[in-house]
Amino acid sequence: MTPDEEYDFYAQPDNQEPQGQPVRRTKRLTAPIPVRFPPELLAEVKRRADADDRSVSAWIRRAVEHELSRPA
Template sequence: MSTEKLTPDEEYAFYSRPENQEPQGQPRRRGKGLSSPIPVRFTPEQLDAIKRRAEADDRSVSAWIRRAVEHELDRPA
């Protein structure tokens, strides 16, 4: 398999074959558990953009926002 991004149809076809459903490498465990939810408000335009970006990355909105926050926390202030 190449490292090129698959279309959703190609991805479905690839993973529908049993030989491509075997786990590879060491299991990945989540770090510490997540904290309690916190309320964050976005404008409708921001939320639409976030939803589009999350969908393009095949992530939930929450996971996309967590990744964006992690990215910002990793860079110098």
Template sequence: MSSDPMPRMTPDEENAYYADPEHQRPTGAPIRRKARMGAPVPIRFPEELLAEVKRRAEADDRSVSSWIRRAVERELQRTT
């Protein structure tokens, strides 16, 4: 038996679930985020590469920024 209080949902199922005001009330102690981000770093990508990054970020249900940060973190871990 899983210790997850809620079963896994697709993004569409999550959207429908949280559209109900009953499911919008916070429960439990707040979860604090990691330290604040530093200054933004402007990066330019060729259009084809950016389109692929956007597709992969969407497939992972992440923002483009979050997807790129994770890719950079993984690369840094791989090369150390």
């Protein structure tokens, strides 16, 4: 479902009722760590995070988790 289709779907009152048990984040996040990127790399990260409908922080966390799951 595209973000526009998702918006249209949830704009309908019948589709705004919660389904099932609430999902809570299971692990606490640590204190923020400063990470610096060159401007062009940060622009690409922001573009990809937006395309995935995620925050930059969530997108970077997912990318790190993906890299850590690969064999060294």
